[in-house]
Amino acid sequence: MGKYLGSHLMPCLVLVFLGGLTASALLQADALNSDNSEAPRFTITGRNGPISLQDFRGKTVYLDFWASWCGPCRKSFPWMSQMQQRYGARDFIVIAINLDKDKSLAEGFLQQYSNNFIIGFDPDGITPRAYQVEGMPSAVLIDAEGVIVSRHIGFNTSRQLDYERAITAALPPQSASMEKLQ
Numbered sequence: 001m002g003k004y005l006g007s008h009l010m011p012c013l014v015l016v017f018l019g020g021l022t023a024s025a026l027l028q029a030d031a032l033n034s035d036n037s038e039a040p041r042f043t044i045t046g047r048n049g050p051i052s053l054q055d056f057r058g059k060t061v062y063l064d065f066w067a068s069w070c071g072p073c074r075k076s077f078p079w080m081s082q083m084q085q086r087y088g089a090r091d092f093i094v095i096a097i098n099l100d101k102d103k104s105l106a107e108g109f110l111q112q113y114s115n116n117f118i119i120g121f122d123p124d125g126i127t128p129r130a131y132q133v134e135g136m137p138s139a140v141l142i143d144a145e146g147v148i149v150s151r152h153i154g155f156n157t158s159r160q161l162d163y164e165r166a167i168t169a170a171l172p173p174q175s176a177s178m179e180k181l182q
Helices: 071-090 103-112 126-130 157-170 176-181
Strands: 042-046 049-052 060-066 092-098 118-121 138-142 148-153
Touching (some): 042 126, 060 157, 071 157, 092 103, 103 118, 138 157, 148 157
Parallel strands (some): 092 118
Antiparallel strands (some): 042 118, 138 148
């Protein structure tokens, strides 16, 4: 864990690994051991109804885990909105899963920080356990086939270009006619 978390992120450790399965999040039983593994399936509560990873098969998904108390999350939200806007037409989807026990804290955060992407809630911490989340925020990039192609812990503004490169590498190639439109 130490190789991923600097001392500045240590206070933001996720303490959601306790507790059992509840009806709020249903997960596939397979474990996540490394990149290039199939992404664990989930269904969670969203702002506009249930969110199921299966519904986004065929799209590139940037799965973000966040909480209202997380300082770096305040910087990642505007960037994720930019990525959604920039690559949404290429079947790119951002899903940000909040882990606060108190949903009102998440709603307060969402009123302050730009978001044009899908917001889900997992107060029981089922999805971060399945994805072996070690710090906040954490992101997992899933390709159109449902395979995890990259992940990162924390959000560092100096690495935004690296994060974006991973996204563009995971997107399906553009046709020549699509490239002319952009």
